Amino acid sequence: MEKTAALGIAIACGAAMGLASVGAAAGRVPPVLAGGVLILAFPVGALALFRWWCAGEGEEDIPFLGY
Amino acid sequence: MIGELIGATVFGLLLLGIHRKVIARIQGRPGPPVWQEILHTLKFSFKESWTPRTASRVLFVGIVLVAIAIWVAAFQVVLAGGSLLILFCISMLHKIVEHGFGLSSGSPYGKFGGVRSVISAASEIPLFVSIAGIVLLTGSLLISDIEAWQAVHGPLLYALPLAALAMYLVLLSKMPWGPFSIVESKEIVSGYKTEHFGIWRAGLEVCNGLKTSVLLYSFIVVFLGPLPLLWVLLLMLGIQVSLSFACALTPMLAPFDSVTVQSLVAGALLLYFLALGVVL
Numbered sequence: 001m002e003k004t005a006a007l008g009i010a011i012a013c014g015a016a017m018g019l020a021s022v023g024a025a026a027g028r029v030p031p032v033l034a035g036g037v038l039i040l041a042f043p044v045g046a047l048a049l050f051r052w053w054c055a056g057e058g059e060e061d062i063p064f065l066g067y
Numbered sequence: 068m069i070g071e072l073i074g075a076t077v078f079g080l081l082l083l084g085i086h087r088k089v090i091a092r093i094q095g096r097p098g099p100p101v102w103q104e105i106l107h108t109l110k111f112s113f114k115e116s117w118t119p120r121t122a123s124r125v126l127f128v129g130i131v132l133v134a135i136a137i138w139v140a141a142f143q144v145v146l147a148g149g150s151l152l153i154l155f156c157i158s159m160l161h162k163i164v165e166h167g168f169g170l171s172s173g174s175p176y177g178k179f180g181g182v183r184s185v186i187s188a189a190s191e192i193p194l195f196v197s198i199a200g201i202v203l204l205t206g207s208l209l210i211s212d213i214e215a216w217q218a219v220h221g222p223l224l225y226a227l228p229l230a231a232l233a234m235y236l237v238l239l240s241k242m243p244w245g246p247f248s249i250v251e252s253k254e255i256v257s258g259y260k261t262e263h264f265g266i267w268r269a270g271l272e273v274c275n276g277l278k279t280s281v282l283l284y285s286f287i288v289v290f291l292g293p294l295p296l297l298w299v300l301l302l303m304l305g306i307q308v309s310l311s312f313a314c315a316l317t318p319m320l321a322p323f324d325s326v327t328v329q330s331l332v333a334g335a336l337l338l339y340f341l342a343l344g345v346v347l
Contacts, residue, residue, distance in 0.1 A: 017068075017069045018069060020068070020069075021068040021069045021070070024068060025068075031147065034068060035068070035140075035143040035147070038068055038069065038072060038139055038143065039136050039139045039140050039143065040136070042069075042072060042135060042136070042139045043131070043132040043133075043134075043135035043136045043139070043270070044132060046135060046270060046273055047131065047132065047266060047270050049112075050111075050112035050113075050266035050269045050270065051116075051266055053112055053113050054112060054113045054114060054115065054116055054265060054266050
């Protein structure tokens with residue numbers, strides 16, 4: 001449940017940053033607003049993505065074997 | 068915008084990996100692969116994460132978000148050609164963030180690291196002195212204005228080599244395993260980041276990658292002017308390798324020696340710029 005919520009937050013932040021970037025490039029969103037969205041959403045999105053990916057308690061293996 | 072941000076973060080991590088590799092080769096070790104810092108970020112991001120019992124949970128997690136956010140802001144400022152003063156204030160703010168990292172965990176190693184972060188804020192003094200020289204010459208603090216000035220008069224590096232030297236010293240002070248890296252020296256384990264593990268350390272790695280890119284890019288923009296992207300990347304690599312040499316060949320200074328050296332450099336530069344101001 002917690003991992004699903006983390007993925008949801010990561011996707012929401014990614015979508016917000018994508019929309020802000022595209023909007024700013026198209027001139028529909030003020031650059032200051034787009035920058036503000038990135039400043040708020042990038043840290044939260046990154047940590048939420050890591051939280052979704054990280055090993056949970058009680059799991060036997062890690063989800064990345066190509067190290 | 069988001070593409071540049073992710074690209075800058077990954078490139079910064081790659082530069083930090085190259086930093087480790089160069090230091091290792093100079094010291095006669097094979098060293099890790101150059102993409103080691105990227106792997107580190109991935110590795111920490113899937114490790115099990117926890118918050119120490121002694122930690123202030125809100126600060127422990129929140130400070131990671133703040134650390135990334137301030138460098139995203141710095142990246143936006145540099146890209147938009149904003150004020151150098153904001154950029155350098157963010158650089159100073161990073162010291163407070165390091166202090167927050169150290170205090171949030173409740174670990175004595177973290178606390179020592181945090182206290183040393185405050186002491187090492189002296190490393191920012193040369194930066195503010197270099198600003199004085201830039202303003203004297205260009206008449207503006209805006210990066211876009213400084214770029215425009217350089218388009219007419221040539222790179223600031225030739226006009227103000229000592230200001231460039233001051234900023235180079237600041238870059239050196241931000242590099243891990245350098246002469247001024249007193250915040251993470253081995254006698255205090257990993258300093259302010261000792262207890263931040265798992266996804267919290269991965270977040271810190273993201274911050275470090277972005278910070279490295281922003282600082283090197285701002286040095287190039289301020290002292291060499293606007294250049295094509297390929298040149299910028301190559302110059303960032305070149306400056307990073309030179310910093311790695313400096314870090315590998317210089318022993319880490321004791322905390323008070325570190326502050327003394329940086330303060331003396333700042334004092335000497337201040338005298339130079341005062342004289343320059345009188346002449347101009």
